[in-house]
Every structure is written in C-alpha cells, then in structure tokens.
Amino acid sequence: MADYAPVDLTAEGQVEFELNGRRVSAPAGTMLVDAAYALGVEVPIFCYEPRLGAPIGACRMCLVEIEGMRGLQTACSTPVQPDMVVRTNSDIAKDGQDGVLEFLLENHPLDCPVCDKGGECPLQDRTFRFGPGRTRFVEAKRHFPKPLDLSSVIALDRERCISCYRCVRFSQDVAEDKALVMQERGAAAEIATLTGDQYEGRFTGNVIDICPVGALTSIPYRFTARPWDVTNTPSICGHDATGTNVELTLREGHVARVTARPEPNYAVEEGWLSDLSRFAYEGNRAPDRLTAPLIRDDGRVKEASLDDAVDAAALVLGRGGRVGILVGPTATVEEGFLAQELARTALGGARIQRLGIPGAGLDAIRSQPRAELGDIDGAGLVVIVGGDPPNQQSIVELRVRKARRRGAAVITVGPRPHALEPVGTAVRSEPGRLAAAIAALDLPEAASTIVLWDEADLAAEPDAAGALARIVGDRGASQIELGADVNGAGLRALGLGAGDVLEAAAAGEIDTLLTIHADPLDGPGAADWGWALGRVRARIAIAAYASAVTDASTVVIPAATHYETDGVYVSMTGRAQRLRPGATAPAGAAPGWELLIALAHRLGAPPPYRSAARAFAAAAAARPALAGLDYDVIGVLGAPVAAVTPVSPNGVNGPREAAGTGLPLVTTTRIFGNAAAHRSEALASVRTGAELVLNPAEGERLGIADGARARLRSPHGECILAVRLAADHPAGAAFATTGVPGAGVERLLPADRGPVNVEIEAP
Amino acid sequence: MNAAAISAHIEPIRHEYAEGRSLILPALKYAQTEKGHLTREDIEAVAEATGFSAAYVESVASFYDRLYLQPTGQRVVSVCVTLSCMLRGSDELMERICDRAGVSHHGGTSEDGMITVQEAQCLGYCDHAPAVQVDAEQTRGPLTLDDADALVDELRTSPRPDELWR
Ligand code: SF4
Ligand code: SF4
Numbered sequence: 049m050a051d052y053a054p055v056d057l058t059a060e061g062q063v064e065f066e067l068n069g070r071r072v073s074a075p076a077g078t079m080l081v082d083a084a085y086a087l088g089v090e091v092p093i094f095c096y097e098p099r100l101g102a103p104i105g106a107c108r109m110c111l112v113e114i115e116g117m118r119g120l121q122t123a124c125s126t127p128v129q130p131d132m133v134v135r136t137n138s139d140i141a142k143d144g145q146d147g148v149l150e151f152l153l154e155n156h157p158l159d160c161p162v163c164d165k166g167g168e169c170p171l172q173d174r175t176f177r178f179g180p181g182r183t184r185f186v187e188a189k190r191h192f193p194k195p196l197d198l199s200s201v202i203a204l205d206r207e208r209c210i211s212c213y214r215c216v217r218f219s220q221d222v223a224e225d226k227a228l229v230m231q232e233r234g235a236a237a238e239i240a241t242l243t244g245d246q247y248e249g250r251f252t253g254n255v256i257d258i259c260p261v262g263a264l265t266s267i268p269y270r271f272t273a274r275p276w277d278v279t280n281t282p283s284i285c286g287h288d289a290t291g292t293n294v295e296l297t298l299r300e301g302h303v304a305r306v307t308a309r310p311e312p313n314y315a316v317e318e319g320w321l322s323d324l325s326r327f328a329y330e331g332n333r334a335p336d337r338l339t340a341p342l343i344r345d346d347g348r349v350k351e352a353s354l355d356d357a358v359d360a361a362a363l364v365l366g367r368g369g370r371v372g373i374l375v376g377p378t379a380t381v382e383e384g385f386l387a388q389e390l391a392r393t394a395l396g397g398a399r400i401q402r403l404g405i406p407g408a409g410l411d412a413i414r415s416q417p418r419a420e421l422g423d424i425d426g427a428g429l430v431v432i433v434g435g436d437p438p439n440q441q442s443i444v445e446l447r448v449r450k451a452r453r454r455g456a457a458v459i460t461v462g463p464r465p466h467a468l469e470p471v472g473t474a475v476r477s478e479p480g481r482l483a484a485a486i487a488a489l490d491l492p493e494a495a496s497t498i499v500l501w502d503e504a505d506l507a508a509e510p511d512a513a514g515a516l517a518r519i520v521g522d523r524g525a526s527q528i529e530l531g532a533d534v535n536g537a538g539l540r541a542l543g544l545g546a547g548d549v550l551e552a553a554a555a556g557e558i559d560t561l562l563t564i565h566a567d568p569l570d571g572p573g574a575a576d577w578g579w580a581l582g583r584v585r586a587r588i589a590i591a592a593y594a595s596a597v598t599d600a601s602t603v604v605i606p607a608a609t610h611y612e613t614d615g616v617y618v619s620m621t622g623r624a625q626r627l628r629p630g631a632t633a634p635a636g637a638a639p640g641w642e643l644l645i646a647l648a649h650r651l652g653a654p655p656p657y658r659s660a661a662r663a664f665a666a667a668a669a670a671r672p673a674l675a676g677l678d679y680d681v682i683g684v685l686g687a688p689v690a691a692v693t694p695v696s697p698n699g700v701n702g703p704r705e706a707a708g709t710g711l712p713l714v715t716t717t718r719i720f721g722n723a724a725a726h727r728s729e730a731l732a733s734v735r736t737g738a739e740l741v742l743n744p745a746e747g748e749r750l751g752i753a754d755g756a757r758a759r760l761r762s763p764h765g766e767c768i769l770a771v772r773l774a775a776d777h778p779a780g781a782a783f784a785t786t787g788v789p790g791a792g793v794e795r796l797l798p799a800d801r802g803p804v805n806v807e808i809e810a811p
Numbered sequence: 812m813n814a815a816a817i818s819a820h821i822e823p824i825r826h827e828y829a830e831g832r833s834l835i836l837p838a839l840k841y842a843q844t845e846k847g848h849l850t851r852e853d854i855e856a857v858a859e860a861t862g863f864s865a866a867y868v869e870s871v872a873s874f875y876d877r878l879y880l881q882p883t884g885q886r887v888v889s890v891c892v893t894l895s896c897m898l899r900g901s902d903e904l905m906e907r908i909c910d911r912a913g914v915s916h917h918g919g920t921s922e923d924g925m926i927t928v929q930e931a932q933c934l935g936y937c938d939h940a941p942a943v944q945v946d947a948e949q950t951r952g953p954l955t956l957d958d959a960d961a962l963v964d965e966l967r968t969s970p971r972p973d974e975l976w977r
C-alpha cells in the first residue's frame with residue numbers, strides 16, 4: 049500500500065546529500081527511505097508505514113550504508129542530513145539486505161502456491177529483488193494449525209507473520225481500538241486479540257491492506273483469484289458522503305474485492321477505509337437486486353427486454369399527465385442532470401426534486417470556507433457539532449483521532465453520545481437546543497480551527513446553523529459538512545431542491561412519477577410520502593434494488609449500481625470525484641445515465657451526447673457550481689466544485705418547534721445498521737438492528753423495561769422497536785435507530801427530517 | 812481478583828514508576844496471588860486498574876513465563892537448566908523431580924493438582940547449583956536426588972500459602 053510518504057522535492061528548505069554517487073536534495077526532516085523513493089531509488093521496507101506514526105525500526109529491512117556511521121543504518125528512521133553520503137547498493141548494504149531477508153524467511157513457510165498473498169506479496173517481491181537466492185536454514189520451521197479467524201472477515205495465518213507490528217500499530221495508534229497485540233515472544237510470537245475475542249470495529253479491514261505478507265487475509269476474498277486474473281479500477285465508495293477513494297478488484301465481471309488505492313488520496317481517506325466501504329460490495333449481487341425489467345399490466349407482471357421497458361416507460365411518461373421526477377441520494381451528477389434535462393425538454397413542466405434534506409437554513413454555514421478531510425489533522429482545534437461521524441462518515445473519526453494525537457483540542461457538542469466524544473471535551477446539548485449549547489461553548493484559542501457540522505441536525509435547527517456560521521466567520525475558521533447523503537452535494541450543485549414533488553403530489557398534482565434510485569417509501573417521511581403518492585396513477589422506477597416503490601411501479605427498469613457505472617459524485621467537502629465501472633451490470637440492467645438518454649430519445653428530445661463524459665460536460669457548462677470541470681480535470685484524485693456564494697448568517701430564524709407531543713426524538717445511525725450492510729454477507733456477523741434507547745429514568749417513568757418492546761408514535765407515523773435502557777443516554781429524549789431496513793423509524797419523521805416528538809407506550 | 816483490590820495494591824507504588832505502563836507487571840503479579848494463575852476476569856480487572864486495554868495487558872502477561880494464563884498446581888517448582896546447574900546435574904534432577912511428582916520429563920502438573928514442575932533459566936543461584944525455586948518464595952540448592960524426593964513429598968503435604976507469589 050502506501051509504503052512511502054509523498055515527498056515534495058521542490059519545497060523550501062532542501063537538504064543536499066549524496067545518494068549512490070549522485071548529488072541530490074530533499075526537504076529537511078524527510079526520512080531517507082522516502083527521499084530515496086522520490087529520487088528513484090527503492091530501499092526495501094516491511095515495517096515502515098508513514099501513516100502509522102513515527103517509524104519503529106522493527107524489521108531491519110531498510111539497512112543502508114552511511115559514510116562515517118558504524119554499521120548499517122535503518123533508512124526508515126534516519127532523516128536526511130546535509131552532505132551525508134548514502135549507499136543503498138554497495139556490497140555491504142546488499143549483504144545487510146540479504147541477511148535480513150534470509151533471517152525473515154527462516155521461520156517463514158514460503159507456501160506461496162497456496163498463499164492468498166502470492167503475486168501481490170511485498171515479501172515475495174522483495175525477496176526476489178533484494179534477497180539471497182538460497183537459505184542456509186535446515187532446522188524445522190514453526191507450525192500452527194491454520195488458519196485462525198481473527199474475525200468473521202479476517203483470517204490469520206500465524207506462521208507467515210514477520211512481526212512487523214504494522215497491524216498492531218494500526219489498532220493501537222490509528223483506529224485506537226487497542227484490540228490487536230503481539231502475544232508471547234521470540235519464535236512463539238503471534239498476533240492476537242484478547243483471548244476469546246474477535247477483532248471487531250469500524251476499521252478492522254485496513255490491517256489486511258497493510259500486512260506486508262499473507263498473514264492477514266480477507267475471508268470473503270480468500271482463494272477467489274490471483275492478481276493476474278483480475279483488473280483493478282480506481283473508484284469512489286458509494287456508501288457514505290465522504291467520497292472515500294477505493295480500488296475495485298474486478299474478476300469475471302463482478303466486484304471481487306474493495307481495497308484502499310495503492311496511492312491513497314491524502315486529501316480524503318488517506319488510504320484508510322471503513323469496513324462498510326470495504327465489505328459492502330457483496331451486496332452488489334444481493335437477492336433483492338433487480339436484474340430483469342418488469343412491466344405491470346392490469347396487475348399482471350411480465351419480464352421484458354430493456355428496450356421494451358424503456359419504450360413502455362416513454363409511452364407512460366409521454367401520455368401527457370403531470371409528471372413528477374424523484375432523484376435519489378445515490379444518483380450521480382449525470383443522472384441528476386439528465387433527469388433535469390428531461391423535465392426541461394421532453395417532459396416540459398414536470399416537477400423534479402432530489403430525495404434529501406432541503407436545508408434552507410444551511411446556506412450561511414455552507415458558504416463559509418470549506419476544508420478537506422486532510423486538513424483536519426493539521427488543525428489546532430476541531431469542533432464537531434451534532435451528528436455521529438464514526439457511524440455516518442466513518443473515516444472522519446480517524447482524522448479526528450490523528451488531530452488529537454498531534455495535539456489538537458477536540459470539542460464535541462450534540463444531542464447523542466458517540467465514539468468521538470471521549471476523544472475530547474464533550475458537551476451534551478438538549479434535543480432541539482443546539483443553538484443554546486453552541487452559544488455557551490467556550491472555545492480555546494487556536495491557530496487554525498475546523499468546524500464539522502451535521503447536515504441533518506443543523507437543518508432541523510436553522511438558528512444553530514446561523515450561530516455556527518457566525519462563529520466560523522469570526523474565528524476565520526473553516527468548515528466541513530457531515531453530509532447525510534452520498535451525492536447530496538452533487539445533486540445540490542445541479543440546483544435540485546428537495547420539496548417540490550412531495551408538495552405537488554400531496555396536492556394531487558402529480559399523475560405520473562419517475563423515480564431514479566429513489567425509495568421515498570423507505571426513507572425519512574415514508575408515511576407522508578405514502579400518503580402523497582397514493583394519488584399518483586402511474587409509476588416508472590429506475591432502480592438497482594427492489595423496494596416498496598418498485599413493487600408498485602408500472603415499469604421497472606433495473607439500473608447499474610455505483611460499482612458498475614461511470615459518473616461523478618461530489619463529496620460532502622465539495623470534491624467532485626469519478627466513479628469508474630469495476631463490474632458489469634447484470635444483463636437486464638444498464639447505467640442510469642444510459643437509460644435516461646434512451647428515454648429522452650424515445651420521448652423525442654434527444655440530447656446531443658451519448659456518453660457519461662459528455663453528459664457531465666454538458667452539466668458543467670450549464671451549472672455554475674460545476675464550471676470548469678470535466679472528466680480530465682477531475683482525474684484520478686478529484687477536483688473541487690465552486691464555493692457557495694457567501695450568504696449572511698443573519699436572518700436565519702428558529703428554533704423550529706418539534707411537531708407532536710411526548711419525548712423529543714433523537715435519531716441515531718449505526719455503521720452496520722443500514723441496507724448496504726444488511727445486504728452484504730461479509731458483514732452478517734456485525735450488522736445491527738434498530739432499537740429505542742432510553743435513559744433508565746425515562747424507562748421507569750414510562751413503565752418500560754429493558755428488552756421490552758415499545759410503540760413509538762409521531763404526528764407522521766408509528767413503528768415498534770425493542771427497548772434498551774442505557775445510563776449513558778440522557779433523560780428527556782428518545783433515541784431511535786434510523787436506516788435499518790424494515791424497522792420503520794423513518795415513518796416517524798417528516799420528509800425534511802425536521803424535529804418531532806414521539807409518544808411511547810407498550811404495544 | 813477485582814480491580815479495586817488491584818488498585819489498592821498499585822496506587823501506593825505508582826510513584827516508583829516513571830510510566831504508568833510499567834505498573835501492569837506488579838498489578839499482574841499481585842492479581843495472580845489469588846488463584847496462582849490469571850483468568851480473563853483478572854486480566855480485565857488489571858486493565859481497569861491500570862487504564863490499558865485488556866488485550867494489551869494479556870500480551871504483557873503472555874510475554875513472561877512466570878505469569879500463568881492456564882491453571883497450575885498448588886505449588887510450582889522451577890528447575891534451573893542453565894549452564895552451571897546443567898554441569899552439576901540438572902538434567903537428572905529435573906527427571907527425578909518429574910518422576911516423583913508423576914509428570915512427564917518435560918514438566919507439567921501432577922494429577923492431584925498439587926505440583927507443577929517446569930524448566931527455568933538461570934535463577935541467579937549458580938553458586939548453589941543445581942538449584943530449584945519453589946513458587947517465587949524460596950530458592951534451594953544444591954539439591955541431591957534424594958533432596959529432590961524429599962522436596963516433592965514436603966510440598967505435597969504442606970498447606971497452600973495464603974498468597975501465591977510466583
Ligand atoms: S506471505 Fe508472501 S512469501 Fe510468504 S507464503 Fe505468502 S506469498 Fe509467499
Ligand atoms: S500479521 Fe502482518 S501486519 Fe501484523 S505483524 Fe504480522 S506481518 Fe506484520
């Protein structure tokens with residue numbers, strides 16, 4: 049993976065030295081391995097991994113000769129010095145490398161033919177390039193009954209471990225879950241968790257990427273393929289709004305694996321993935337995936353060809369009724385734009401909206417200077433307002449932990465407990481009273497401040513959003529939106545609002561509904577949507593998965609998922625990045641942008657382009673927020689969309705009063721408690737369901753015991769949940785998990801996810 | 812042993828250690844005095860008392876031979892097999908002790924659960940070679956083979972100490 053740190057050879061303060069007889073320079077403080085790599089000289093390494101913190105010199109693989117110093121030096125922990133004379137390929141340096149490799153291989157099984165790392169194994173590669181051709185070791189090697197399951201997704205072959213400590217350092221110093229350790233010592237040393245425990249967490253899969261040998265391998269991927277049987281494609285994770293850069297491993301048309309990219313995006317995920325990003329791909333072939341177009345006629349359902357389905361859809365849409373178009377949160381910029389074009393041309397007069405948070409009061413905070421995730425760890429003060437980033441925008445957690453390790457002060461304020469609260473100073477706000485809590489914050493002085501704020505929480509409290517915008521402005525801070533929707537920012541950049549169709553449908557002004565990756569009946573406001581859509585006469589669904597919407601649609605056209613299509617997602621920090629197809633859509637499905645272009649043709653308003661790239665270029669030309677962007681500009685690492693024009697924080701009003709009576713509802717989310725996690729077999733043993741969490745005092749007041757079931761009722765709808773009483777949750781609020789398929793907590797909410805109160809009773 | 816008892820033991824000596832991490836060892840040794848070995852509950856109690864993760868505490872315990880993660884006999888006899896003792900007959904001594912205790916020549920725990928025999932490296936008692944240590948309490952030597960039989964018999968019949976320091 050990202051073995052060597054990036055080095056800026058043009059930065060100020062260069063140090064001159066000699067490398068293999070060449071006069072070179074690198075910035076002061078650069079480790080010799082990194083400088084050499086940037087200058088075209090590879091010094092082999094195993095334990096060195098700059099993202100894990102200071103080098104520990106555990107493996108001795110990086111020995112080099114430095115004139116004037118006794119013995120060989122470890123280049124991974126030696127910074128460049130003026131006029132040092134370094135030789136990485138002298139006889140004595142080579143002798144050192146030979147010796148270390150021979151030593152590492154003494155107890156190594158070298159069972160490459162049956163090892164899953166074979167072909168992409170740093171130990172194999174480096175032995176080949178730098179090591180001795182033969183071993184002098186004739187004694188018995190160590191053996192273990194193999195392999196051990198470190199968790200349901202990670203297998204451990206202990207005899208292959210070279211004790212480089214990378215995985216241990218990831219667990220101890222990066223994820224800070226403190227779960228992985230080295231047990232025993234000497235030849236008996238092995239990687240382990242507390243005996244009897246599994247290695248579980250939000251980021252565990254990263255140890256598979258960083259293990260330089262086949263000791264830690266992915267159970268879902270084990271024995272699926274050899275590196276020469278697959279192709280790798282850089283793409284973007286489509287399971288949260290962070291825009292995490294991933295690499296898709298493609299085998300026989302399917303996604304066989306998701307890993308970090310070999311060259312991480314340091315502005316975004318820095319090469320660390322959440323386990324959701326890494327293992328959700330198995331859901332791409334889940335049983336509820338739509339694979340054949342369907343046409344419903346008088347209650348009879350028949351399968352159709354893609355062509356016939358698009359024809360039928362065009363027929364229904366072209367009948368002249370009033371059309372509403374719903375664009376779901378996972379739709380790409382191209383799909384959103386093509387839908388807008390349909391509404392502007394072929395279906396002139398159609399209403400269109402995205403499914404998401406309207407966020408009328410968020411313009412002021414959004415127009416403050418944006419930061420990237422990569423800026424967080426350089427900040428002096430990190431303030432997190434609302435939300436639950438570890439569960440919703442997981443990789444943010446690693447950045448905040450890193451910032452704290454580097455000395456940043458961390459302050460969290462919000463209504464719900466979450467895993468980043470113990471990292472800093474935690475302020476618990478009363479539900480619906482974020483503004484007061486923000487006003488009472490005592491923020492320390494800091495050279496640079498980054499404020500992270502939750503889209504859903506602040507949209508529900510516009511006065512808090514205004515207050516926060518003022519603080520950001522006054523301090524000269526920058527801000528990061530903790531976005532709720534995968535491509536919410538991209539669809540907003542197109543100018544898509546989030547209320548039109550619902551309003552019109554509720555007023556009986558929609559006859560025909562076209563949904564694009566949109567499941568209004570499973571999301572927030574499900575009950576309100578159900579009522580409003582009751583008057584719609586015909587529905588066309590372009591969707592990847594079956595849902596209550598597709599179950600009742602006249603025409604269902606299966607669409608490619610984000611693993612299978614070209615397209616652009618804009619991350620919550622305003623970074624436009626490209627999806628590249630890593631897999632082929634099922635035979636009966638096609639990318640949404642293709643389907644929408646085909647529809648436009650059938651409806652007699654053909655757009656002048658036939659590719660996703662050209663569709664995006666047209667969007668960029670038509671929408672100021674995307675100005676100047678095209679697929680080349682976005683490239684491999686992405687490019688920022690235009691900043692939001694400044695909006696004054698004055699004049700946002702609030703607080704919005706919660707509808708209904710009873711306890712204020714505080715929604716929560718769980719990283720493995722959503723449709724994507726529930727679809728993936730790999731995540732079966734960590735997935736979680738929905739629950740109602742109450743402070744024990746509330747449980748007593750309501751007469752509801754721990755483990756009982758309770759009915760929750762809001763002015764919008766109701767649902768039944770299992771109850772957990774937990775003292776770490778404050779009294780005066782009801783905490784219910786959203787996002788869990790089938791649990792129905794969304795029915796309690798209005799479509800704009802605004803504040804509600806709930807009555808709770810035994811069912 | 813519970814975390815409160817362990818804290819009560821380590822808090823008075825905390826100032827002697829520059830790093831809090833170093834307290835894990837005395838905490839583990841003390842926790843072990845109760846049963847003679849460490850259970851998962853003991854590890855978790857030490858973790859709570861010292862503020863380190865249970866996994867880390869267990870990794871420390873697993874590093875040291877004298878911290879036992881499996882049950883041992885009531886008394887543990889460590890027979891030195893390092894150079895001085897070896898030259899003075901530790902091989903035979905080890906065999907004799909094992910035979911008398913009724914365990915294999917590699918060591919182990921007697922069937923009645925009274926005695927565990929194990930090999931040890933230099934006990935710092937070379938001038939009394941061949942030497943053995945009983946728990947961590949007493950180091951004895953030089954031992955003849957008859958002394959060995961007597962030692963085993965004595966341990967079999969002597970009462971279990973209140974605290975098992977090993
Ligand atoms: S870890 Fe690498 S060198 Fe070792 S057996 Fe596997 S492929 Fe071969
Ligand atoms: S399991 Fe892999 S990463 Fe962990 S110490 Fe062993 S070789 Fe290194």
Ligand code: FES
Nearest residue numbers: 105107108110124
């Ligand atoms: S890479 Fe330098 S010691 Fe391991």
Ligand code: FES
Nearest residue numbers: 891896933934936
């Ligand atoms: S060698 Fe046995 S005590 Fe030193």
